[in-house]
Amino acid sequence: MISDADLIDRFRGHMLSRDNAAHFRGRLDHQLLIDRCAECGVWHHPPAPACPACWSMSITPTAVSGTGTIHLVIFLHQHAPIPGFDDAMPYPVVTVELDEQPGLRFTGTMVGAANDDVVIGRRVRLDWIDRDGEPVPAFRLAEVAA
Amino acid sequence: MISTHNPIKNTVAFAGAATTGLFPKNTERSQTSYAVEACISVLRQCGLGPDDVDGVCGSFPMAQRMQETLGLTSVTWFANPHIPFINQVAAATAAVSAGLCQVALVYHGAYRLPWNTSxxxxxxxxxxxxxxxxxxxxxxxxxxxxxxxxxxxxxxxxYGVTKEDFGLIAINDRSNAATNPTAAMREPITMDDYLSARMVRWPLCLLDMDIAVDGADAFVITTAERARDLALPPVLINAVTLGMTARNSEDQIDGLRHHGQQVVIEALRAKSDFWIDGADIFFPYDGFTPIALNWIENVGYCGPGEAGDFMRQHWDPATNSVRVNGRVPFNPHGGSLSEGATQGSGHVREAVHQLQGLAGDRQVAGARTALLTPGGFFFNAQGLTLVSA
Known part of the structure; x- marks a missing residue:
C-alpha cells in the first residue's frame, strides 16, 4: 500500500486528512469509495469520522456502483491553468445524486458528452480520467442514443 | 428545535457606524490601514476614546493588532469570528449582553485578495x-x-425561470448604488448589459458576482443604556441569529427549500417584533444574485421561484429599482454587487445609518425598522432585525 506521504504527494491539489485518505487511496485503484456506517448502513459524504444518522464511529469506506442522476450542473468559462487539464471551455462540472441513497451526491466532470446533453436529470455512470498521472473520477452519460 | 427565547431584545445597540468607502481596484494601502481608519472614524463619531473601549471583535486584522494599533488601554473581551459579518455582530451582542464587555469595537476590512480576484x-x-x-x-x-x-x-x-430573474437583482443594486457616494460601481446597467456580460461559470456571469473591493466598515456595539448617552441616535438590536442545517456541504444540502436560510427565517421571525409587513427596508444578501432571490422568497414576500415575478410587480420605473408597495427598497446602498463585497458589513452599516437618519440622498423617509438577511445557503446564513430607539 502506498505510504501516507506518497499519497499526499499524488493528490497535491486536494486537502488530504486521516478522514479522507481511504477515499483517495481508492482513486488509485479506480474505486469510488464513499463512507458508509458499518452499524446502520447509512452513507455520508464528504468523509467524516462518525455516522450522522446513528453516531456510530465504525465507518467503512465502501465502493459505490457509480450510477446516478445529474442534480447540479455548471460550466466553467475560465479557470487557473492546471498541468494536464484539458482547457476546452466551457468545462462541465456536475453534482451527481448517487443511486445508493437519496441526497448522497458526488461532484466531478463529464466526459464523452456534448455540453448540450449535460443537463439536470440525465442518468450517468462513473468513469475515470487521467490528469497528469492523477486518477480523476468523472461521469459519462448512461443512455445510449436510440 | 429552534428556540424563540430572546432575552437580548432591544437591550443592546449600535451606537455608530462608519466606512472608509469601497474601491474596486488594488489601492496602495494595507487591509489593516482601512480597518483602522474605519475604527478611528466610528470612535470619534461616538465621542469615545482609548479608555472607553473594553471589547474588540473583527474579521481582519486580529483583535490584538487592532488594540495595539489604536492603543486601547485594556480590553476584557475580544474575538475574531469568520465572516459573513453577522458572526461579528452576534458575538459582540452576546458579549455585551452577558457583561463580558460594555463597549465593543466591531469591524470588517474588505480587501482584494488573490482567492477572489486574480x-x-x-x-x-x-x-x-x-x-x-x-x-x-x-x-x-x-x-x-x-x-x-x-x-x-x-x-x-x-422553477422554470430564466436568467433575467437574476438580472433584476443586479440592476436593482446598481440603480441604488448611483445614490451612494461611497459605492464602488455607480454606472447604471440595463438588462441587455446584464445578459451580454462575460460568462464566468455558467449560469452566472460577471454581473451576478459581487465586486472585490478595498475598504472597511466599523461599528460600536454597546448596551442600549450606554448608547443613549453617546453622540448619535442608537439603533437597537431586536433579534440576531445564525442558521445552518445538518447537511451543509455545498453539494449535499437538501435543496433550495431547505438550507441555512430557512433556519434563519424561522428563528428570526419568532424572535423579532416585526416582519416584512413592518419592515421599512430589506437587505437580502447578494454576494451572488440567486442568494438574494432565495432570501426574498424565504422571508415570505412570495413563494419559491417567484422572486423575479415579485420584483417585476414591485418595480419602480422612476428609480429603476424595487420599491415594495411603492415604498420599501431592497439594498438601498447598492449591496455587495454594486457597493462592494463587504461580506455583510456594508448592509449593516447602511441599515444603521438609515435608522439614524444619516443616509444622505438615499434616506428612506421615516425609516424605523430594518430586516437584514446576510450570508448564503450553506454554513453562513444569518439574520438581524434593527429598530430605531
Whole structure:
C-alpha cells in the first residue's frame, strides 16, 4: 500500500486528512469509495469520522456502483491553468445524486458528452480520467442514443 | 428545535457606524490601514476614546493588532469570528449582553485578495501575502463560492425561470448604488448589459458576482443604556441569529427549500417584533444574485421561484429599482454587487445609518425598522432585525 506521504504527494491539489485518505487511496485503484456506517448502513459524504444518522464511529469506506442522476450542473468559462487539464471551455462540472441513497451526491466532470446533453436529470455512470498521472473520477452519460 | 427565547431584545445597540468607502481596484494601502481608519472614524463619531473601549471583535486584522494599533488601554473581551459579518455582530451582542464587555469595537476590512480576484496578484504585496498553494487547483468541484453557481442551475431547472430573474437583482443594486457616494460601481446597467456580460461559470456571469473591493466598515456595539448617552441616535438590536442545517456541504444540502436560510427565517421571525409587513427596508444578501432571490422568497414576500415575478410587480420605473408597495427598497446602498463585497458589513452599516437618519440622498423617509438577511445557503446564513430607539 502506498505510504501516507506518497499519497499526499499524488493528490497535491486536494486537502488530504486521516478522514479522507481511504477515499483517495481508492482513486488509485479506480474505486469510488464513499463512507458508509458499518452499524446502520447509512452513507455520508464528504468523509467524516462518525455516522450522522446513528453516531456510530465504525465507518467503512465502501465502493459505490457509480450510477446516478445529474442534480447540479455548471460550466466553467475560465479557470487557473492546471498541468494536464484539458482547457476546452466551457468545462462541465456536475453534482451527481448517487443511486445508493437519496441526497448522497458526488461532484466531478463529464466526459464523452456534448455540453448540450449535460443537463439536470440525465442518468450517468462513473468513469475515470487521467490528469497528469492523477486518477480523476468523472461521469459519462448512461443512455445510449436510440 | 429552534428556540424563540430572546432575552437580548432591544437591550443592546449600535451606537455608530462608519466606512472608509469601497474601491474596486488594488489601492496602495494595507487591509489593516482601512480597518483602522474605519475604527478611528466610528470612535470619534461616538465621542469615545482609548479608555472607553473594553471589547474588540473583527474579521481582519486580529483583535490584538487592532488594540495595539489604536492603543486601547485594556480590553476584557475580544474575538475574531469568520465572516459573513453577522458572526461579528452576534458575538459582540452576546458579549455585551452577558457583561463580558460594555463597549465593543466591531469591524470588517474588505480587501482584494488573490482567492477572489486574480487581478490582486498584480500587487506584489498581495501576491507575497497569498498562502502558497500545495498543488494545482481542482476544477472538479462546487466547493466554496462555486456552490452558488451550482444551485443557480438548479434554481433555473426547478422553477422554470430564466436568467433575467437574476438580472433584476443586479440592476436593482446598481440603480441604488448611483445614490451612494461611497459605492464602488455607480454606472447604471440595463438588462441587455446584464445578459451580454462575460460568462464566468455558467449560469452566472460577471454581473451576478459581487465586486472585490478595498475598504472597511466599523461599528460600536454597546448596551442600549450606554448608547443613549453617546453622540448619535442608537439603533437597537431586536433579534440576531445564525442558521445552518445538518447537511451543509455545498453539494449535499437538501435543496433550495431547505438550507441555512430557512433556519434563519424561522428563528428570526419568532424572535423579532416585526416582519416584512413592518419592515421599512430589506437587505437580502447578494454576494451572488440567486442568494438574494432565495432570501426574498424565504422571508415570505412570495413563494419559491417567484422572486423575479415579485420584483417585476414591485418595480419602480422612476428609480429603476424595487420599491415594495411603492415604498420599501431592497439594498438601498447598492449591496455587495454594486457597493462592494463587504461580506455583510456594508448592509449593516447602511441599515444603521438609515435608522439614524444619516443616509444622505438615499434616506428612506421615516425609516424605523430594518430586516437584514446576510450570508448564503450553506454554513453562513444569518439574520438581524434593527429598530430605531
Amino acid at each position: 487581478a490582486a496578484l498584480r500587487d506584489p504585496f498581495r501576491a507575497a501575502d497569498a498562502s502558497i498553494p500545495t498543488g494545482p487547483p481542482n476544477p472538479d468541484t462546487v466547493a466554496g463560492a462555486i456552490g452558488y453557481t451550482a444551485w443557480a442551475s438548479r434554481y433555473l431547472h426547478e
